[in-house]
Amino acid sequence: MKHGHILSGVRNAAAAGYFKQGETHMAYLPMAWVGDFIFSIGAATELRFSVNIPEAQETAMHDLREIAPTLYFASPRAWSAMLTRVQVGMGETTGLKRRLYDYFMPRAMAAERAKLDGKASGGKLSRLLGEWLIYGPLRDQLGLSRVERAYTAGEAIGEDVFLWFRALGLNLRQFYGQTENCALAVAQSPEDISLTTVGRPFPGVEMKIDEHGEILLKGDNIFDGYFQNPKATAEALVDGWLQTGDAGQIEPDGQLVVLGRVSEVVETADGHRFIATYIENRLKFSPYIKDAAVIGKGRNMLTAITCIDFQAVGQWAQEHGVAYTSYAELSQQPRIYDLVNAEIAAVNAHLPSGLSIARFVNLHKEFDPDDGEVTRTRKLKRNVIDERYGPIIEALNAGDSEIDFKAQITYENGQTGSLDRMLRLSDVKGAA
Known part of the structure; x- marks a missing residue:
């Protein structure tokens, strides 16, 4: 893909509030993956990020707390592993801390579940007290104390994992993208969260579902084709539309549901x-x-x-x-x-x-x-x-x-x- 595609994708995402200028970012993702390039080089260059690199893979979680990024992306499995680490730690901590955790976290998760169902969550006093005793200290221990934009993508995330991090105070959101569209195509807005959808297209990105149920995308962030492979390029790009190979459906409110591969x-x-x-x-x-x-x-x-x-x-x-x-x-x-x-x-x-x-x-x-x-x-x-x-x-x-x-x-x-x-x-x- 060309630099122009990458910059277009970054600008589209920034227009949707996905990125902001001057983010503090930790470049820990695999270098061969498009996500690392887009976040750590493309967005960082265009929006003047402060990019921090962990000392080693083994120290990444320790370095995360020291860096305290404002932007953090992880796969569902990584979020799940982080939650497991907390649960194991709580099982080994003192009785008082465990009782506080067992009191506040289920209530916060119930409140988040109510929000997703369009119901009033209530419990403002409990939330304030829990923020002081549990939620804030846990975010600090995980290195997420300054995260304003938290994302996940790549596969379906479990309901309990998703709700737990939102209950912790992170506005965790899902997005959808591929290498061919610079990994920046569709994302949930901060105010419109759903467990079953991945959001709406970024500004500058068009989306439709064809008669076979395949997700098609068009925009300046879409690549021009595969290197020295005109046959694959012709199959992927038809009249300017990227054939993603993914099946999906668009909800009445315009949000995209990714169902899986068209071949399935x-x-x-x-x-x-x-x-x-x-x-x-x-x-x-x-x-x-x-x-x-x-x-x-x-x-x-x-x-x-x-x-x-x-x-x-x-x-x-x-x-x-x-x-x-x-x-x-x-x-x-x-x-x-x-x-x-x-x-x-x-x-x-x-x-x-x-x-x-x-x-x-x-x-x-x-x-x-x-x-x-x-x-x-x-x-x-x-x-x-x-x-x-x-x-x-x-x-x-x-x-x-x-x-x-x-x-x-x-x-x-x-x-x-x-x-x-x-x-x-x-x-x-x-x-x-």
């Missing part, structure tokens, strides 16, 4: 397009659902096979007096079905008409890499799921209330066997 788009029997991965990721935002497989290609309805999170659901069961002796027994408890049912219904509320999950089953086990159901990085192997759990899928679509399923199991010594399980099949409340 499939259709139900009545022609509704959907991307299973997008829905599965939303289901896994729930602390009670560890894995999920959404089935619906060529079928009359969407159904889901869910795997409960044994630790989170086990804790819930203990607190609510639900007895169990194993994962399999816990997964089939009626109150656990009600719990998961409510989580699926909450996801359905954000899905387009005709794409609600109608029925589901809690599997008797987790998806297991040793059984070939997921990769070691927990990516779903759909062909294995479709084949192994075919009888369950057919029973869900047939409207059955239960199924006697012969489950294949792999023992620690590598030998395999089978085990009969009676699994409940449930309708999702309120599914259209």
Whole structure:
């Protein structure tokens, strides 16, 4: 890409309040990634940033506190890792600090959730006191005490992680971009935050969705083509529009929802397009659902096979007096079905008409890499799921209330066997 594209992208982002002149920035991102170049060189040059470089990768988190940037971008995994570090530290701290944390953070998260739902959050006195006792000190410890603009992008961020940092006092926002558009195309505004969208186009950027559901972008920040590859360039740029390769939809308020790659788009029997991965990721935002497989290609309805999170659901069961002796027994408890049912219904509320999950089953086990159901990085192997759990899928679509399923199991010594399980099949409340 040319310098003019980069500067155009930076100016568009600055016009939207994404950057400001004189930011304090920490250049810690991988140098080969477009994000580092745009933030640390492009924006820094145009807007006269103060760019700070960590002493070493191992000291980056320590240096972050010393630098105290005003602008901070991290991937969802990095934000999640930072939250985990805090939670581990709180588990090892004194009783008083832990009790203060346990009192103020849940209230702040509830207030943020209320804001996202368009409700009054209240609790101003509690917020002021929490700022003094918990939120301010935590931001200082993390090196985020001066951050005015906090961003995340690259993949879906978990609801609890997103809400936690916003509850901490950071105006964390999501954005969407690619190398071909200088990583600066679409972002949430400070006042218009959503868990399911990535915002609206920057000034100077045009956006539309084509008949195949692909996101198309046009603007001076779009590159001129791939180096010495006219064929790929012709495929990526059509009449000045960048074919992003991503599928999306534009909400009535103009915000973009990124669904996934166009290559992953499939259709139900009545022609509704959907991307299973997008829905599965939303289901896994729930602390009670560890894995999920959404089935619906060529079928009359969407159904889901869910795997409960044994630790989170086990804790819930203990607190609510639900007895169990194993994962399999816990997964089939009626109150656990009600719990998961409510989580699926909450996801359905954000899905387009005709794409609600109608029925589901809690599997008797987790998806297991040793059984070939997921990769070691927990990516779903759909062909294995479709084949192994075919009888369950057919029973869900047939409207059955239960199924006697012969489950294949792999023992620690590598030998395999089978085990009969009676699994409940449930309708999702309120599914259209």
